[in-house]
Amino acid sequence: EDQVTQSPEALRLQEGESSSLNxxxxxxxxxxxxxxxxxxxxGPEFLFTLYSAGEEKEKERLKAxxxxxxxxxxxxxxxxxxxATYLCAxxxxxxxxxxxxxSLTVIP
Amino acid sequence: EAGVVQSPRYKIIEKKQPVAFWCNPISGHNTLYWYLQNLGQGPELLIRYENEEAVDDSQLPKDRFSAERLKGVDSTLKIQPAELGDSAVYLCASSLGHGTGELFFGEGSRLTVL
Known part of the structure; x- marks a missing residue:
């Protein structure tokens, strides 16, 4: 069965603390x-589309x-x-x- | 350019009552989607329209849910009768074409069934 799994479910970061969502x-x-x-x-707001392995996209502080x-x-x-909550599809x-x-929370 | 417009934003009804949600997609977008989103979950597709044709309604509970997209523009999703488990956010989205991945979502209609 096709599946999409995101991790972690929730992430709390200090302002300026870089991290990754999977x-x-x-x-x-x-x-x-x-x-x-x-x-x-x-409603969800579109960020990026990726089509093939190795592809990268950037927008401000985000890179997919x-x-x-x-x-x-x-x-x-x-x-x-x-x-915000970041969804992949x-x-x-x-x-x-x-x-x-x-669910990402960035603490000042 | 106006985004996807949905109404009502909030609806509270008693169980067994009917309810309807309306969506006006972005002008020129041929593909329209209705999604259901429960708290803490990702959106789940209910139905997809290409113009006025419902091309994927496999996940729509047809015993109580119905949808229409007359003239291939705005769309209505109806539930009759509503059950407690129908409490959720109903999201409408549109796109230029299915497969592009860039869906434009409305703000959703939050349904509470008491």
Missing amino acids: CSYTVSGLRGLFWYRQDPGK TLTKKESFLHITAPKPEDS VIVGNQFYFGTGT
């Missing part, structure tokens, strides 16, 4: 992997990377406004599968 997948026929940010009471089995979302020198065939997300 999204591992056990799917066949991956067509793409996507990262979204979700603030409380809001992809291997054949997992993706990492690296957060460099985070700020309190980076606090994969598309296999015509099906989207979302992970359960990592």
Whole structure:
């Protein structure tokens, strides 16, 4: 069965303390992997698309990377406004599968 | 450019009552999705439309849920009758085409069934 697993479930960082979020997948026929940010009471907001192993995308303090089995979302020198839930999703065939997300809290 | 608009934002109903949610996607987006999101979980697809055609409704509980997208623009999701377990956030999203991965989500409709 196709699966998307995110870890950790929750992460607390001090402002400026860099870290990484993980999204591992056990799917066949991956067509793409996507990262979204979700603030409380809001819908998810698209961040990145990654299509092939070795690909990297960056946006401000965020950098997403992809291997054949997992993706990492690296957060460099985070700020309190980076606090949110980060969701990854994969598309296999015509099906989207979302992970359960990592809740990130950045403490000033 | 206006984003995906959903209404109502919040709805509280008694069990066995009907409820409907409305979504207006971004102009020009042919693909429309309805997702269900429980607390602490990722969104789960209920139904996907390509224009006015429901192309994936395999996860829609058809005994009590129905959806329509007349004229291929805005869409309505209905639950009748609602059950306690239907309490969740119902998210609408749209995209230029399925497979691009870039979905634009609305803010969601939070349903509480008492």
